[in-house]
Amino acid sequence: MAATFLTSSKSPASTLSKMPVDLSILFIKGVFKTWDLILRAFHPLHLFSKFVLHLPTSLFAREDKTRIVIVGASFAGLEAAQHLAAHGEHIEVTLIDEKEYFEFTPGIFRCFINPHHISDLTCAVDASLGRMVRGRVKDVEDGQARTAQGPSSLPAQDQHARLVSSSSVIIVGGGMAGAELAAEIISAFPSKSVTVIHAHESMCKELPAAAKAYVEQWLRKRGVKLMLHRRVMEFDEHRCVLEGGEVLEADSVYLLCSGMSPRSDAVARNAQPGQVKVQGRINVFAAGDVMMQDDCDEVKSGYLAERNAKIAACNILHHMHGEQLLSYPEDVFGDVSMIPEVYCLSLSKYDGVLAFNNLVVTGRIPAVFKWLIEANSAAAAAPPPPPPPELTLFHVFNWFLMRGMLACKAYCHINGIMSVFASNHLIKPNEALKIHSK
Ligand SMILES: Cc1cc2nc3c(=O)[nH]c(=O)nc-3n(C[C@H](O)[C@H](O)[C@H](O)COP(=O)(O)OP(=O)(O)OC[C@H]3O[C@@H](n4cnc5c(N)ncnc54)[C@H](O)[C@@H]3O)c2cc1C
Structure with a gap:
């Protein structure tokens, strides 16, 4: 009804x-x-x-522990670590991340406007979940993960300085990230010229129609110029070339909004259909943005990263005990069509x-x-x-x-x-x- x-x-x-x-x-x-x-x-x-x-x-x-390495201490990694800490016996978890803190990524754009906001979004990783190692994982094989030292800078702080000194901004990509960034900029700096270029006919294509309409109306009302159904062919920090040859210039061009691609260079991308288990690997499991499934094209989010991380953690334990692995999304939501x-x-x-x-x-x-x-x-x-x-x-x-x-x-x-x-x-x-x- x-x-x-x-x-x-x-x-x-x-x-x-x-x-x-x-x-x-x-x-x-x-x-x-x-x-x-x-x-x-x-x-x-x-x-x-x-x-x-x-x-x-x-x-x-006890000394005879099964060692588990979790790469990434964010939504998926921490959820898996918490599940293993609560349900796994005789296991030793090592969390590897290039940052030594947890960051609530969905709120990061407000830091472009107010860099102090980062303290509300971050916290130290819970050391009781496992040994925390700071570094960038270069490669994952069954049984080992190789790391290199990773950066720990907060890019949002650099972006703030860049934004303050720009009077005109172009955002390439009108997805949810692009919409949030445009909204933050125009509400903090109403006099700046903000343009969003988006390849689709409407912004935030994942959202229901009423939500999309609200977002577009909200931005337009505040003077954000929406260039929908336009494709960017070339770009640099100050300039975009659109399909058809039109050239747009601005003090800052933000390209970070042109869609999310998971950083999965360290692991295989394709999971077995219906299972959160990386294809061809005996004991490597994937969850969160990095998890790909042929028959499930869920829109990646922090919420779903936690849901499939829980299944991945269960499967680690099932694998250890030689039990049947669970399937995602069936064993969480019942059916692909029921993924909220x-x-x-x-x-x-x-x-x-x-x-x-x-x-x-x-x-x-x-x-x-x-x-x-x-x-x-x-x-x-x-x-x-x-x-x-x-x-x-x-x-x-x-x-x-x-x-x-x-x-x-x-x-x-x-x-x-x-x-x-x-x-x-x-x-x-x-x-x-x-x-x-x-
Ligand atoms: C701007 C923005 C806004 C968003 N808004 C929302 C929202 O409103 N709601 C929502 O649900 N989702 C939102 N999302 C999506 C959400 O943030 C992601 O889906 C979620 O963070 C995925 O969690 P994850 O644990 O899989 O990966 P991530 O949160 O990306 O965490 C991956 C972790 O792994 C580490 N890492 C990566 N590669 C390596 C490596 N090689 N070696 C060591 N460490 C590594 C990273 O440092 C990071 O800590 C947004 C995303 C962005 C970018």
Whole structure:
């Protein structure tokens, strides 16, 4: 059954109407910060009780462990590591990443406008998940991964300086990343000339029609020039040549939005149909953006990276125990057609589009929701406290307080389960709903 909630057109946001978003973010930030302070206040006591009163647990560690290397400590890598830590016995996980921190990539464009925002998007990788090695993996073979030292710079900070000094910007690619970048630039610098060149007839082709229309209308209303159905043939940092020979010039040309291609040079790209297992490899598994399947062309996202990483982690354990491997997407969603399409696109700090299958919510709620996902993802990836050293009231109370951050992890798991349930039973991929939040 399809239900429709009509949207109402909205004039440019006044300062007053932005207040609910600011207040919500302030409130959520306050809760996170307060909790962080409580953790810090109690943590030294905990460390004291652990190391002074008790022998280090590593003295009792088993030596005969199966060693697992995870390349990439992001959505997929951390989800797999968390699953292995929770369910795998006698395994030793090594995480390799060229960055030593987790970064919530979907929020990265706001750092182009405000480089300090990076501290809200990043956190140290939880060392309890495994040994963290910083480096770039050059090659993966059954049984080993070769690394080289990798860079650790934050490109967003360089992009900020470039953007500030540009009065005109061309963004090549009108997908979700292109739309978000254009929205961030035009809302922070309304006087800059922003042009988006896109090869398709409409922006953000993955989104439901109502969401696409909202994005285009939002950008046009603020003066962003959309050149749709135009193909860029050549480009450099200041110039684009379009099909037909038209030449466009700007102070900055951003080409990072012309589609995502996973960096899979270190591993084989083709997974076996229906299985998250890299073709031709005995014990190499793939998940996230890097995972390719012939019969499943899901749009890559952080949400799906976590879902298929969980299957990959299960399959590692099944492989270790000689059990039948699980299939993706069948063993998660039941069927390819039931893979939920989940998008949360921000149009500046105060507006956005949330799409769950064909349910579309636009306006303030998605803006706050995106911020909540951002804060929650960084908190969920952060290191949890160690377990209580003994079952006294003090230790359990202390541990319970520190485990509060795990509410974020729990939320991520519940969110995963709920979204699968909702896609299968409540808002199926072919149902159309539209809500506008002021
Ligand atoms: C601008 C932008 C906006 C986005 N918005 C959204 C959104 O709103 N919602 C959503 O769900 N998704 C969004 N996505 C997509 C989402 O970020 C990705 O699908 C998700 O990050 C995939 O997770 P992953 O773990 O597979 O890979 P990644 O997050 O790309 O992580 C790969 C990790 O591996 C490391 N790595 C890569 N190669 C090597 C190597 N050779 N050696 C060592 N380490 C290596 C990298 O440093 C990185 O930490 C967006 C993506 C971008 C770029």
